[in-house]
Amino acid sequence: MYLQFLEFDQSEDSDGLRTWDALANPAAVHTTALLAETAALVQHLTQQLGPAGPIDEGHHWDMDLLIHDEAGQPLTLEANAPLCGRITLALSLSGGAELAQQLL
Template identity: 45%
Template sequence: MDLQLLDFDCSEDPEGVVCWDALAQPQPRHNGALLQEVAQLLAWAHAFDAQGPGPLEEGAHWDFDLQATLCLEGSAPQTGHLIIDLQTGQITLPAADLAHPLTLSLSLSGTSGFAQAFREHWGAP
């Protein structure tokens, strides 16, 4: 399965931890599809290891950071974290009108086993 809206840059450290970073700024009409793609990706990660995300140095297999900036007309950009429910695969942006420009950043990191499964499933670098 290939990702349509997220384009990742990949890096790996000497201990085998892999990190993917993506920055997306779609046309507002694609905001919903972008959030859905991110939700599917994170739901997949949770299914890979239902223990959930956490610090890799403490034994977790994967972790992530997801942030969004919404640009509303006539006001400064509003930055905040999205509300994510890994169980249901739902992502919401509080008090946001998705008809406005959205910038989303996602960093996903994982162990070598997670990285291999991620690459095989998502076709990521």
């Protein structure tokens, strides 16, 4: 999947669990596109791997998503209000080989 705004750093623990971390803080003109890209990625992963959830409970992947505006107010990916300001988005994805195949 081509990503324009999300650039991930990958790490792997001794058990083979891989984590991809991305932090994005683009100019305000790109806020809507960043949110759309993030939503599309989450939707794609959910369609391919099932819902995100704890790996030790049998899920194929997990995620942590934090979004806030310039004032530090938390936002959700599903926010329906038009966003015209700058945001910061942090996304962490964890999983094994199945997740790696989807991200490469």
